[in-house]
Amino acid sequence: MSCSGFTVPARVKADLRDGMYLWRTSFFGVVLVAVSACVPDPTPIDSAANAAQKDRSAAELFQAHCATCHEDQNSKAPSFAAMQQKSTASVIFSLSNGKMRTQAQSLSITQQIDIATYISGGKAPYEPSVSDYCKDKRIVLDRMFSGKRGVDHDNTAAVGPDLSNLDSENIGSLSLKWAFELPGSSAARSQTVISGDSLFVAATSGEIFALDRKTACIKWHYHSEVPVRTSLTMHTLANKPNNKSSNVQPNTMLLFGDSDNFVNALNALTGTLLWRKDVGVQEHSILTGAVVADRYTVETTQTTELQAADFLIVPVSSYEMVLAADDGHECCKAHGAVHRLNAENGDIEWTAHMTAEATPRKKNKLGTQLWGPSGAPVWSTPTIDKDRGLVYIGTGQNASGPATETSDAIIALDLSNGKTQWQFQAMAGDVYNAACSQFPKGYSCPARPGPDFDFGASVIVTQNSEQRPLLIAGQKSGDIFALDPDNQGEVLWRTRIGAGSALGGIHWGMAVANGTLFAAVNDPPFQGYLGKPGLYAVNIDNGELLWNFELDRGCETTMRAYFERDRVYPECSFYFAMSAAVSIANDVVFAPALDGKVRAFDINRGKLLWQFDSNREFTTVSGSTAHGGSMDNVAVQFAGDMVYMQSGYSSFGLLPGNVLLGFEVTP
Numbered sequence: 001m002s003c004s005g006f007t008v009p010a011r012v013k014a015d016l017r018d019g020m021y022l023w024r025t026s027f028f029g030v031v032l033v034a035v036s037a038c039v040p041d042p043t044p045i046d047s048a049a050n051a052a053q054k055d056r057s058a059a060e061l062f063q064a065h066c067a068t069c070h071e072d073q074n075s076k077a078p079s080f081a082a083m084q085q086k087s088t089a090s091v092i093f094s095l096s097n098g099k100m101r102t103q104a105q106s107l108s109i110t111q112q113i114d115i116a117t118y119i120s121g122g123k124a125p126y127e128p129s130v131s132d133y134c135k136d137k138r139i140v141l142d143r144m145f146s147g148k149r150g151v152d153h154d155n156t157a158a159v160g161p162d163l164s165n166l167d168s169e170n171i172g173s174l175s176l177k178w179a180f181e182l183p184g185s186s187a188a189r190s191q192t193v194i195s196g197d198s199l200f201v202a203a204t205s206g207e208i209f210a211l212d213r214k215t216a217c218i219k220w221h222y223h224s225e226v227p228v229r230t231s232l233t234m235h236t237l238a239n240k241p242n243n244k245s246s247n248v249q250p251n252t253m254l255l256f257g258d259s260d261n262f263v264n265a266l267n268a269l270t271g272t273l274l275w276r277k278d279v280g281v282q283e284h285s286i287l288t289g290a291v292v293a294d295r296y297t298v299e300t301t302q303t304t305e306l307q308a309a310d311f312l313i314v315p316v317s318s319y320e321m322v323l324a325a326d327d328g329h330e331c332c333k334a335h336g337a338v339h340r341l342n343a344e345n346g347d348i349e350w351t352a353h354m355t356a357e358a359t360p361r362k363k364n365k366l367g368t369q370l371w372g373p374s375g376a377p378v379w380s381t382p383t384i385d386k387d388r389g390l391v392y393i394g395t396g397q398n399a400s401g402p403a404t405e406t407s408d409a410i411i412a413l414d415l416s417n418g419k420t421q422w423q424f425q426a427m428a429g430d431v432y433n434a435a436c437s438q439f440p441k442g443y444s445c446p447a448r449p450g451p452d453f454d455f456g457a458s459v460i461v462t463q464n465s466e467q468r469p470l471l472i473a474g475q476k477s478g479d480i481f482a483l484d485p486d487n488q489g490e491v492l493w494r495t496r497i498g499a500g501s502a503l504g505g506i507h508w509g510m511a512v513a514n515g516t517l518f519a520a521v522n523d524p525p526f527q528g529y530l531g532k533p534g535l536y537a538v539n540i541d542n543g544e545l546l547w548n549f550e551l552d553r554g555c556e557t558t559m560r561a562y563f564e565r566d567r568v569y570p571e572c573s574f575y576f577a578m579s580a581a582v583s584i585a586n587d588v589v590f591a592p593a594l595d596g597k598v599r600a601f602d603i604n605r606g607k608l609l610w611q612f613d614s615n616r617e618f619t620t621v622s623g624s625t626a627h628g629g630s631m632d633n634v635a636v637q638f639a640g641d642m643v644y645m646q647s648g649y650s651s652f653g654l655l656p657g658n659v660l661l662g663f664e665v666t667p
C-alpha cells in the first residue's frame with residue numbers, strides 16, 4: 001500500500017473561479033464524506049492487455065484517483081465532459097508536470113497516459129490545417145484597438161468613434177460574420193488583443209493565434225505546453241539605441257500568465273517565445289489578472305540620450321483558500337503579491353507582498369497546524385497611474401487569521417519601489433476560506449468568517465464633471481466607491497447596487513463613458529437573500545443611479561437543476577446573471593451574461609438595443625463545429641466595423657464552450 005498523503009473531502013464546496021474566491025453555498029447543506037486517497041500501489045498495466053481491458057482499468061483509475069473531485073458537483077475541478085475537450089498531451093502534461101501532479105503522483109507514467117487517453121479519447125495535439133492559414137501572413141500593427149483589459153491605461157473599457165464605428169443608430173445591422181474555434185478549450189478567460197489588421201487570441205488549452213481580424217484566417221499559431229490563465233496584453237518596447245544586441249526585435253510583445261505561474265512574452269509578429277519567467281511567490285500562487293505594461297523615460301548619465309525602461313506589473317493570486325476545505329491542510333501560507341518586471345527579459349525588479357510571511361498559529365480541532373496571515377490575493381488587473389507614479393490594485397479576503405489591513409482593499413503602490421503609498425480597506429476582518437462554505441463548517445474556518453468581498457474589477461481612473469480626478473472601484477459586496485487619488489484614497493462617495501455575496505456583486509470589470517459608470521451585478525439566486533442581478537448606470541459625480549436593467553432567468557428552471565448546478569442545462573441555465581466585464585463602443589454598452597446571452601444598451605437611457613444568444617452551435621471558418629456557452633470574465637471588444645466576443649465558461653456548472661465570434665456592423 002502507498003498513500004498519496006492527503007485526504008480529500010468528497011464535497012469540496014469551494015469554487016475558485018479563476019482565482020476568484022467564489023464559494024457555493026446551499027440552503028440544504030451537504031454531508032462531508034472523507035475519502036482517503038490511500039490506494040494500493042499501482043501496478044503498471046501490461047501493454048499487451050486489450051483495449052477494452054485497458055479502458056476499464058483507466059476508468060477504474062479515474063474513479064479511484066480523480067472522481068472525488070472531478071465528479072463532485074461543487075468542486076471547481078472541471079467536469080469529465082469539460083476535460084474531454086482537452087488533448088491527450090495536455091492531460092498528460094497536467095498529470096506529470098502541471099496542476100494535477102500531486103493528485104497523480106502515485107500513478108505510473110503508463111497509468112497517467114492511460115487515464116489521459118481515456119479522458120480525451122486519444123485526441124492528437126491540435127495543429128491548424130493548411131487551409132486555415134491566411135494566404136498573406138504578414139501582420140501590420142499600425143493602429144491599436146485594444147492592447148489590454150480595460151482597453152486604455154485608465155481602464156475605462158470604452159472606445160470612441162476613432163476605434164469603433166458601432167453606435168446606437170447602426171447596431172441593428174450588427175450580424176455574425178464568422179466563428180472561430182478555440183481548440184481544446186472549454187472556457188474563455190483570456191481577453192484578446194486587437195491591433196492593426198490582426199486579432200490575437202489565446203485558448204486556455206495553450207493554443208494562441210494571430211488572426212486576420214476581418215476573416216479569422218490564421219497568421220501564426222503558437223502552442224504553449226502550459227494552459228493560459230490570463231488575458232493577453234500587447235506592449236511595444238522602446239527602441240534602445242545602445243542595446244542593439246537585444247533579441248527582442250521588432251519589439252512588439254504579447255504577454256500572458258500561465259498555469260505554472262510563468263509570465264510569457266511572445267514576439268507578436270512571429271509568435272515565437274522571447275522569454276518566460278516564474279513569478280509565483282508560494283506553492284499555491286496562481287495567475288489570474290492580466291499583466292500590464294508601461295515605460296519610464298530616464299536620462300542616462302553617460303549620454304544625453306533619453307532611454308526608456310519598459311516594465312511590466314504582474315498581479316499574483318492564490319488558490320490556497322480552496323485547499324482549506326481539507327481539514328488536514330495546514331491553512332494557509334500563500335498571499336497575494338505584485339511584481340514589477342523588466343519587460344525586456346522578465347527580471348523581477350521589486351515585489352510587493354500583500355501580507356507578512358505566515359507563521360504557525362493555533363491548531364484546528366483535528367490537530368492540524370494553522371498558519372497566518374495569508375490571502376489578500378490580487379486577481380484583478382492592476383491600473384498604472386503614471387502621472388502620480390502609482391499602480392492601483394484590488395485585493396481579496398484573508399484566507400486565515402489574523403486579518404490584515406490589506407484584504408478587500410484598494411492599494412496604491414509606488415511604481416518605483418512597490419512601497420504602499422496609501423490603502424483603502426473597504427471591509428476589515430474578512431477571513432474566509434472553503435472550509436466556511438461547508439455544512440457543517442470545516443475545522444479550518446475561523447470562528448467568525450467574513451463574507452468574502454473581494455475587489456476583482458480593475459480600478460478606473462476618471463474625472464467628474466468638474467474635472468476632479470476620481471478612482472472608481474467595484475466590490476463583490478455590490479458596492480461602488482469613488483476615491484480621491486490626490487488625498488490618500490479618501491472616499492468621495494459610495495453606493496451599493498447589489499446585495500453582494502461570495503459569488504455576487506461586481507466581478508470582472510466596469511466601464512466609464514460620458515460621466516457615467518456602468519457595472520454589472522452577478523448576485524446568483526442560491527444565496528438565500530434578495531439578489532439584484534443586472535446592469536447599473538451610475539452618475540460618477542455622486543453615485544446616483546441613472547438607470548438599471550433588472551435581469552431574470554427568463555425560463556423555467558427545475559429543482560433538479562438547483563441540486564445539480566454543475567450539470568449543464570443548456571435549455572435553461574441555472575446561472576444567468578452578469579459576471580463578465582462590461583465594455584462600451586460610442587453610445588452603446590455591452591453586458592455578457594452567464595446564460596450565454598449578450599445584451600447591448602443605449603448608455604444614456606438604458607434601452608435594450610440588441611441581444612444575441614451565444615449558447616448554441618456555430619460552424620467555424622475551418623468547417624468545424626464549435627459551441628458557445630456561458631459568457632464570463634472577458635468583455636466584448638471593438639475595432640472599426642467589427643465586434644468580437646468569446647463564449648463558453650466551464651467552471652462550476654456554467655456552460656462550457658470554445659468559440660470566438662466576429663460580428664460586423666454596416667455603418
Ligand code: HEC
Nearest residue numbers: 008065066069076077078091094098099100103104227259
Ligand atoms: C483533490 C481534488 C482533485 C483530484 C483528486 C483530482 N483533481 Fe484534477 N483538478 C482539480 C481541480 C480543483 C482542478 C482545477 C484546477 C485549477 O484550474 O486551478 C483540476 C484540474 C484538472 C485538469 C485541468 C488541468 C489544468 O492544468 O487546467 C485536469 C486535466 C485534471 N484535473 C485531471 C485530473 C485527473 C486525471 C485526476 C486523477 C488522476 C485528477 N485530476 C484528480 C481537483 C482534483
